Amino acid sequence: MVKKAAPKKAAAKKTTAKSTTAKPAAAKKPAAAKKAAAKKSVTKKVAKNAYSADQIQILEGLDAVRKRPGMYIGGTGTEGLHHLAWEIIDNCVDEAAAGFASHIEVILHKDGSIEVSDDGRGIPTDKMPDGRTALEVVYTELHAGGKFGSGAYSASGGLHGVGASVVNALSSKLVAEVDRNGVTSRLVFNERLPGNYLKSGAFKPGSKLAQVKKIPKNRTGTRVRYWPDLQIFDDEATIEYAQVREHVARVCFLVPGLHVKLHDRRRGGSEPEEFVAAGGLADYVDVLSVGENVTDIITIHVDSNFEERVPVDGKMQVVQRPCTIDIAMRWVKGYDSNIVSFVNTIPTREGGTHVAGFEQALNWTTNNILLHENKKLKKLKDNSRATSSDAQEGLIAAVKVTFAEPQFKGQTKQELGTPPIRNLVYEAAKTGLSDWMQGGGRKTHINALRDKMAQAVLNRVAAKQQLENRRKLSSLTSTGMPDKLADCRRHGPDSELLIVEGNSAAGPAKNGRDSDFMAVLPLRGKVVNAGKATLKQVVDNAEASALITAIGGGSGDDFDVSSCRYGRIIILCDADVDGSHIRCLLLTLIFKHMRPLLEEGMVYAAQPPLFSVKHKGEMVYAYSDEERDQLHADLGLSAEKRWQRFKGLGEMNVDELADTTLNPETRVLKRMSMSDAAEAVQATEMFRVLMGNDVADRKDYIVSNSKLLDPDVLDV
Numbered sequence: 001m002v003k004k005a006a007p008k009k010a011a012a013k014k015t016t017a018k019s020t021t022a023k024p025a026a027a028k029k030p031a032a033a034k035k036a037a038a039k040k041s042v043t044k045k046v047a048k049n050a051y052s053a054d055q056i057q058i059l060e061g062l063d064a065v066r067k068r069p070g071m072y073i074g075g076t077g078t079e080g081l082h083h084l085a086w087e088i089i090d091n092c093v094d095e096a097a098a099g100f101a102s103h104i105e106v107i108l109h110k111d112g113s114i115e116v117s118d119d120g121r122g123i124p125t126d127k128m129p130d131g132r133t134a135l136e137v138v139y140t141e142l143h144a145g146g147k148f149g150s151g152a153y154s155a156s157g158g159l160h161g162v163g164a165s166v167v168n169a170l171s172s173k174l175v176a177e178v179d180r181n182g183v184t185s186r187l188v189f190n191e192r193l194p195g196n197y198l199k200s201g202a203f204k205p206g207s208k209l210a211q212v213k214k215i216p217k218n219r220t221g222t223r224v225r226y227w228p229d230l231q232i233f234d235d236e237a238t239i240e241y242a243q244v245r246e247h248v249a250r251v252c253f254l255v256p257g258l259h260v261k262l263h264d265r266r267r268g269g270s271e272p273e274e275f276v277a278a279g280g281l282a283d284y285v286d287v288l289s290v291g292e293n294v295t296d297i298i299t300i301h302v303d304s305n306f307e308e309r310v311p312v313d314g315k316m317q318v319v320q321r322p323c324t325i326d327i328a329m330r331w332v333k334g335y336d337s338n339i340v341s342f343v344n345t346i347p348t349r350e351g352g353t354h355v356a357g358f359e360q361a362l363n364w365t366t367n368n369i370l371l372h373e374n375k376k377l378k379k380l381k382d383n384s385r386a387t388s389s390d391a392q393e394g395l396i397a398a399v400k401v402t403f404a405e406p407q408f409k410g411q412t413k414q415e416l417g418t419p420p421i422r423n424l425v426y427e428a429a430k431t432g433l434s435d436w437m438q439g440g441g442r443k444t445h446i447n448a449l450r451d452k453m454a455q456a457v458l459n460r461v462a463a464k465q466q467l468e469n470r471r472k473l474s475s476l477t478s479t480g481m482p483d484k485l486a487d488c489r490r491h492g493p494d495s496e497l498l499i500v501e502g503n504s505a506a507g508p509a510k511n512g513r514d515s516d517f518m519a520v521l522p523l524r525g526k527v528v529n530a531g532k533a534t535l536k537q538v539v540d541n542a543e544a545s546a547l548i549t550a551i552g553g554g555s556g557d558d559f560d561v562s563s564c565r566y567g568r569i570i571i572l573c574d575a576d577v578d579g580s581h582i583r584c585l586l587l588t589l590i591f592k593h594m595r596p597l598l599e600e601g602m603v604y605a606a607q608p609p610l611f612s613v614k615h616k617g618e619m620v621y622a623y624s625d626e627e628r629d630q631l632h633a634d635l636g637l638s639a640e641k642r643w644q645r646f647k648g649l650g651e652m653n654v655d656e657l658a659d660t661t662l663n664p665e666t667r668v669l670k671r672m673s674m675s676d677a678a679e680a681v682q683a684t685e686m687f688r689v690l691m692g693n694d695v696a697d698r699k700d701y702i703v704s705n706s707k708l709l710d711p712d713v714l715d716v
Contacts, residue, residue: 062140062142062165062168062169062192064142065142065165065166065169065170066169066170066232069170069232072166073166073170076232076233076234076237077233077234077236077237078234078236078237078238078239078240080233080237081228081233081237081238082239082240082243082244082247084114084166084167084170084171084226084228085106085114085116085239085244085247086247087163087164087166087167088114088116088163088164088167088224088226089104089106089116089247089248089251090163090251090345090346091163091164091222092104092116092117092118092120092222093251093254093255093258093345094344094345095118095120095121096118096120096255096258097254097255097344097345100120100121101118101119101120101121101221101258102119102257102258102259103118103119103258103259103260104116104117104118104248104258104259104260104261105117105260105261105262105263106244106248106260106261106262106263107263107265108239108241108244108263108264108265108266109225109265109266110265110266111227112227112228112230113173113225113226113227113228114225114226114228114239115223115224115225116224116225117221117222117223117224118221118222119219119220119221120220120221120222121180121220122178122179122180122220122221122222123135123176123178123222124180125178125180125181125185125209131207132207133187133207133209135176135178135185135187135209136187136194136207138165139164139165139167139168139174139176139187139194140165140168140189140192140194141165142165142166164224167224167226168189168192168226169192170228170229170232170233171189171192171226171227171228171229172191172227172228172229172230173188173189173190173191173226173227174188174189174224174225174226174227175188175189175223175224175225175226176188176189176222176223176224177212177223177224178221178222178223179215179219179220179221179222179223180220181217182214182215182216182217183211183212183213183214183215184211184212184213184214185209185210185211185212186209186210186212187209187210188203190203190205193205194206194207196208196209196210241264241266241267244262245262245273248260248262248275249275250284250347251345252275252276252277253277253279253280253281253283253284253287253398254280254281254342254345254400255345256277256278256279256280257276257278258276258277259274259275259276260274260275260276261273261274261275262274262275280326280328281299281326281327281328281398281400282297282299282328284328284340284398285297285328285329285330285396285397285398286330288338288340288396288398289330289332289396290332290334291332291333291334292332292333293330293331293332293333294330294331294332294333294394294445294448294452295330295331295441295442295445295446295448295449296330296441296442296445297328297329297330298327298329298330298432298433298436298441299326299327299328300325300326300327300328300428300429300431300432300433301324301325301326301327302324302325302424302428302431302432303322303323303325304322304323304324304325304424304427304428305320305321305322305323306320306321306323306420306421306424307319307320307321307420308321308418308420310405321403321404321405321420322403322404323401323402323403323421323424324401324402324403325354325400325401325424325425325428325429326398326399326400326401326402327358327397327398327399327400327425327428327429327432328397328398329395329396329397329398330395330396330397331393331394331395331396331449331452332394332396333394333452334394334532335393335394335532335533335534336394336531336532337392337393337394337395337396337397338395338396338397339351339355339358339359339392339395339397339398339399340397340398340399341354341355341358341398341399341400341416342398342399342400342401343400343401343402343406343408343413343416344401344403344406346413348408348413348414348415348416349414349415350414351415351416352408352409352415352416352417352418352421353416353417353418353419353420353421354399354401354416354421354422354425355399355416356422357421357422357423357424357425357426357429358397358399358425358429359388359392360422360426361425361426361428361429361430361433362388362391362392362395362429362433363386363387363388363391364430365429365430365433365434365437366386366390366391366453367385367386369433369434369437369438370437370446370449370450370453371384371385371386371453371454371457374450374454376454376455376458377454377457377458380457380458380461384457385457386453386456386457387457387460389456389460389557390453390456390457390460391453393452393453393456394452399425401416401421401424403418403421406418406421456534459534459535459536460535460536462536463534463535463536463538463539464535464558466536466539466540467539467548467554467555481549481550482521482546482549482550484506484521484522484524484546485519485520485521485546485550486506486510486515486519486520486521487519488515488516488517488518488519489515489516489517490516490517491565491566492567494517494567495517495518495519495565495566495567495568496517496518496519496566496567496568496569496570497519497521497550497551497565497566497568497569497570498513498518498519498520498521498570498572498662499521499523499547499569499571499572499586500520500521500522500523500572500649501522501523501572501573501574501578501579501582501648501649502522502523502524503522503524504648504649505522505572505574505648505649505657506522508649508652508653508654508657509522509572509649509657509662511654512654512655512658512662513658513662514662518662519550519566521546521547521550523543523582524543526543526585527541527544527547527582527585527586527589528541528543528544528585528589529585529588530544530585530588530589530591530592530593531588531592531681535555535556535593538555538589538592538593539555544589547586547589548593548594550565551564551565551566551594551597552564552565553594553596553597555593555594556593559593559595559596561596561597561600561602564597564602566602567602568603568604569590569597569602569603569604570604570605570606570669571583571586571587571603571604571605571606571672572606572608572649572661573605573606573649574608574647574648574649575608575610575646576647576648579648583605584681587603587672587677587681588677588681590603590677591674591677591678591681592681595674598672598673598674599674601671601673603671603672603677604669604670604672605669605670605672606661606667606668606669607623607667607668607669607670608649608652608660608661609621609622609623609646609660610622610623610624610625610628610645610646611628611644611645611646612643612644612646612656613632613637613641613642613643613644615635615637619659620635621660622643623668628643649661
């Protein structure tokens with residue numbers, strides 16, 4: 001990328017001149033002509049701004065889905081592409097959860113299609129009153145299916161009757177085959193139009209099912225293969241094997257005994273993976289647990305019921321709903337919590353009423369039973385009660401409720417909204433936890449959990465007090481800011497805090513910045529790993545404390561975006577492994593303790609160039625090996641011409657740093673999102689394992705992840 005100074009525009013001169021030639025007077029129009037002209041003007045204006053029945057559009061059939069796909073699958077990126085697969089897979093899982101299927105097979109084909117099959121009852125192939133088969137209706141009509149009320153499914157994941165039809169709406173082709181009544185029937189949807197292919201290869205539209213072959217009468221099942229319409233989805237959207245693997249593995253925990261086979265034929269001759277779990281949620285919690293355990297796995301199973309008002313024959317009536325509540329949990333010695341939740345077979349990433357009831361019960365039992373009259377906490381007076389973060393420190397839990405026709409907040413079913421479920425889960429979890437804490441569990445585990453939670457309260461209170469003391473001290477000093485902060489003169493939404501790596505980069509950054517709105521904070525030591533540290537450990541870390549103080553919004557639950565001194569937080573790190581590590585640590589710190597900065601889009605990462613070369617008296621910069629090679633060819637540089645590679649920001653002179661990294665007109669910034677921060681948290685843990693002091697952790701990781709390693713040759 002060639003950086004050139006923009007030429008200055010010549011200032012335009014404003015001149016006035018009086019005409020020496022008199023203009024002829026405009027001829028006067030008759031009154032009738034004036035009236036006609038005014039009427040014509042009004043008519044044109046009305047036509048232009050008309051809003052009548054002609055402007056009302058009705059989207060028929062699947063057009064609504066293609067017009068607004070985000071309403072049905074959450075977006076047109078990778079997440080939406082995966083959502084199509086979940087719709088088809090979860091239909092099979094519903095068959096298994098209802099007791100009619102035991103095997104599911106998922107195949108990722110080389111041509112980009114996805115195939116899912118089960119040995120369930122098979123989608124009905126008999127005709128509906130309008131002459132079409134039920135199979136055609138399921139894939140072409142929104143809100144059509146067997147999961148309304150309590151007919152074919154008493155409790156299922158697909159509830160809106162749009163899943164299968166949405167997949168067809170967003171596919172270029174879909175093939176559905178059903179094994180039922182001693183025959184395999186096929187219906188193809190080509191650009192959403194039902195029909196079948198003739199032997200000649202031509203597509204013949206129509207509702208008639210093709211009879212593929214005869215099969216044993218007791219064989220039933222459904223096979224669906226679809227090709228996503230790539231014109232709908234973003235160019236970078238892709239089906240990721242790891243996400244599909246995680247999804248199918250998880251459903252096995254939700255339906256104990258279910259077998260799932262997963263093929264990825266895009267990867268050549270890779271062997272398929274098979275999944276099955278007999279222990280349900282307890283097995284899932286065991287898999288999710290990382291590190292040393294504090295308690296055994298606690299399981300709670302309760303069959304309950306509730307009343308709900310629903311429309312029956314057009315009138316609202318009260319009906320009784322049976323509901324099954326399953327909870328599995330344990331505490332580990334770490335600080336991170338992980339609560340996963342499900343409704344029937346659907347994961348609810350945003351939680352909902354069932355998770356709210358569980359958390360409420362956990363808080364009540366923690367304060368009224370486990371920590372009641374605790375000697376360590378008595379001296380804290382008003383601060384002696386545990387918060388949700390205290391009770392959930394190191395908690396691994398899975399919460400599942402099973403009942404008919406749950407209410408979700410949105411088509412993508414991320415959050416449960418059925419109000420009565422909160423109280424049902426609260427009572428079930430409260431009773432189960434109370435029984436365990438009052439002697440149902442092992443005494444050593446109960447005492448260990450009590451000590452862990454009490455210490456969590458003490459650490460939180462101590463850290464909060466330390467922050468309060470620092471704030472009070474800040475108000476008594478001249479600026480109250482860290483000594484190493486080179487502050488700017490103007491604060492607010494348009495100001496920036498530049499976080500630089502070490503003193504070598506701090507010097508050029510201070511000299512090259514615009515000190516009116518740019519502040520520079522150098523990091524001279526290692527930032528604490530906030531993903532593993534307590535709040536007290538974070539506050540005690542000099543670098544983390546300096547950053548929190550400089551930003552000025554506080555930390556944790558008390559963080560206030562409106563109190564921040566800067567509108568943008570920009571991370572400037574070298575483009576090497578150490579720089580990546582520091583960037584990950586900073587993002588982890590912000591993600592854990594100043595999360596609203598990420599949610600408001602206030603965090604950025606500078607993208608410094610990797611290479612530079614002087615060409616015709618001007619500096620040319622490249623940000624990757626590929627861009628360097630392309631520029632080398634485009635500029636017609638000779639083979640002897642050598643590019644300079646920047647080893648770090650400290651190697652740049654003031655002008656280079658200002659032009660490439662500081663100047664808002666020429667720099668390149670990447671806005672960091674919540675997903676970027678979540679990836680940084682995972683990367684920080686990987687850095688700790690691979691580069692930290694714990695040799696045992698590193699050895700275990702290498703042994704378990706290296707396919708080329710022969711354990712028999714190790715001298716261990």
